[in-house]
Amino acid sequence: MAILENVKIEKLDHFGRGLVHNNGIIFIENALPGDVVDIEIVKDKKGIKEAVVLKYKERSNMYQEAICPYAKECGGCHIINLQYEEQLKYKKQKVQELIDKMLKEDIKVNEVISSGNAFNYRNKITLHGDGKKIGLYRNKTNEVIAIDECQLVNPRINALIKRINDYLAERDVLIYDVTIKTTTLLEDMLIVHGRLDYEDFKKEFSDVKVIFINEQMVTKEHYIREELLSKQFDISPNSFFQVNMQTTPLLYEKVKSLLKNNHYKTCLDLYCGTGTISILVSDLFARVYGIEVVKDAVLDANRNKELNGVNNVEFIWGKTEDHLGEFQDIDVVIVDPPREGLDRKTKDNLKRIKPKTIIYVSCDPATLMRDLSELKDLYDIKEINICDMFSQTYHVESICVLNLKNK
Numbered sequence: 570m571a572i573l574e575n576v577k578i579e580k581l582d583h584f585g586r587g588l589v590h591n592n593g594i595i596f597i598e599n600a601l602p603g604d605v606v607d608i609e610i611v612k613d614k615k616g617i618k619e620a621v622v623l624k625y626k627e628r629s630n631m632y633q634e635a636i637c638p639y640a641k642e643c644g645g646c647h648i649i650n651l652q653y654e655e656q657l658k659y660k661k662q663k664v665q666e667l668i669d670k671m672l673k674e675d676i677k678v679n680e681v682i683s684s685g686n687a688f689n690y691r692n693k694i695t696l697h698g699d700g701k702k703i704g705l706y707r708n709k710t711n712e713v714i715a716i717d718e719c720q721l722v723n724p725r726i727n728a729l730i731k732r733i734n735d736y737l738a739e740r741d742v743l744i745y746d747v748t749i750k751t752t753t754l755l756e757d758m759l760i761v762h763g764r765l766d767y768e769d770f771k772k773e774f775s776d777v778k779v780i781f782i783n784e785q786m787v788t789k790e791h792y793i794r795e796e797l798l799s800k801q802f803d804i805s806p807n808s809f810f811q812v813n814m815q816t817t818p819l820l821y822e823k824v825k826s827l828l829k830n831n832h833y834k835t836c837l838d839l840y841c842g843t844g845t846i847s848i849l850v851s852d853l854f855a856r857v858y859g860i861e862v863v864k865d866a867v868l869d870a871n872r873n874k875e876l877n878g879v880n881n882v883e884f885i886w887g888k889t890e891d892h893l894g895e896f897q898d899i900d901v902v903i904v905d906p907p908r909e910g911l912d913r914k915t916k917d918n919l920k921r922i923k924p925k926t927i928i929y930v931s932c933d934p935a936t937l938m939r940d941l942s943e944l945k946d947l948y949d950i951k952e953i954n955i956c957d958m959f960s961q962t963y964h965v966e967s968i969c970v971l972n973l974k975n976k
């Protein structure tokens with residue numbers, strides 16, 4: 570397809586791609602605002618084009634060298650070439666643009682909450698086997714790029730990646746995929762699928778607290794423990810847990826601070842996972858209810874409640890949309906849904922319950938804005954904060970406060 574020379578990138582789009590207007594819009598991966606590039610159009614659908622960079626003529630003053638040898642192939646770190654301060658500005662601007670476009674209200678995004686740790690922050694990675702080593706999928710394919718380390722994960726996970734690769738090199742065994750998790754309390758978990766000698770693997774990784782092979786637990790322990798804001802949380806293999814080891818406490822601290830000095834009695838924590846938010850805010854309410862669809866996460870949440878001596882929280886196993894209809898007279902609702910955001914039934918029930926305050930924790934600003942635009946007739950959108958939970962990627966975590974009008 571067409572080749573264009575000396576194209577100057579205008580800005581980044583919501584997926585971290587360079588954007589230019591030239592007979593329609595062109596999206597260009599691995600290009601930063603200010604870069605001057607020669608590009609080749611590789612896709613053209615009704616004037617919306619995608620292009621690849623053939624040559625960088627001038628690099629942006631926001632550019633930084635990627636510290637990862639796999640960056641170009643893997644594609645997981647969409648904005649690794651953007652200096653960290655610029656990444657934070659980009660995320661703030663991206664959310665502000667969505668507010669201006671979708672809410673059309675005078676709301677300004679607060680400063681970005683960041684731990685300052687742009688690398689080695691993740692407590693979890695899933696890798697796939699290529700027959701010899703383990704690695705990440707090449708961008709948009711199922712082809713495995715073998716790796717020895719990933720710049721996003723905690724060094725304990727990188728040490729385990731190296732050990733697993735050494736293990737595979739010495740034996741005639743196969744790993745199809747492996748999930749490695751760790752905690753700040755230095756407890757590790759391996760969830761492996763493959764053709765392995767269970768006893769041999771267990772012996773080689775005898776220092777790992779929890780090992781599951783092909784869904785079978787081969788260790789005595791089922792949980793790894795994490796500590797957040799002086800509370801302890803046990804996490805089992807199937808339960809969600811926030812991935813950023815340094816920023817997660819800041820996120821929860823922010824949620825707590827938004828509820829301080831309230832005189833409310835009841836709180837609902839929807840999409841509660843292992844009960845982290847419910848337990849962390851339990852001292853601010855007489856009664857807290859958490860709803861979560863994954864059964865193991867609810868079992869973890871109940872265990873975590875006991876672990877922390879909390880007795881005013883009740884966890885309910887099931888879908889938020891199936892249980893919310895049972896509630897009324899709730900003062901505060903905290904929602905932390907997956908990227909799809911809130912479904913129709915949940916939003917209708919929130920409008921019926923009319924909690925005085927809703928705290929919306931979101932990992933997708935587009936679905937957040939869609940949901941806020943439906944709630945804004947009943948609620949004042951008081952503040953929107955951003956938390957950098959996913960450095961080097963275009964993903965943004967937001968924390969939004971809604972107050973019931975005329976309460």
Ligand SMILES: C[S@@+](CC[C@H](N)C(=O)[O-])C[C@H]1O[C@@H](n2cnc3c(N)ncnc32)[C@H](O)[C@@H]1O
Pocket residue numbers: 808809810811839840841842843844845846860861862863866887888889890905906907932
């Ligand atoms: C972004 S996580 C938040 C978990 C928790 N608030 C935390 O901070 O660890 C979303 C959670 O929602 C759960 N989930 C997904 N769909 C759900 C639904 N329809 N009803 C209830 N929980 C759901 C997932 O299993 C996951 O634990």
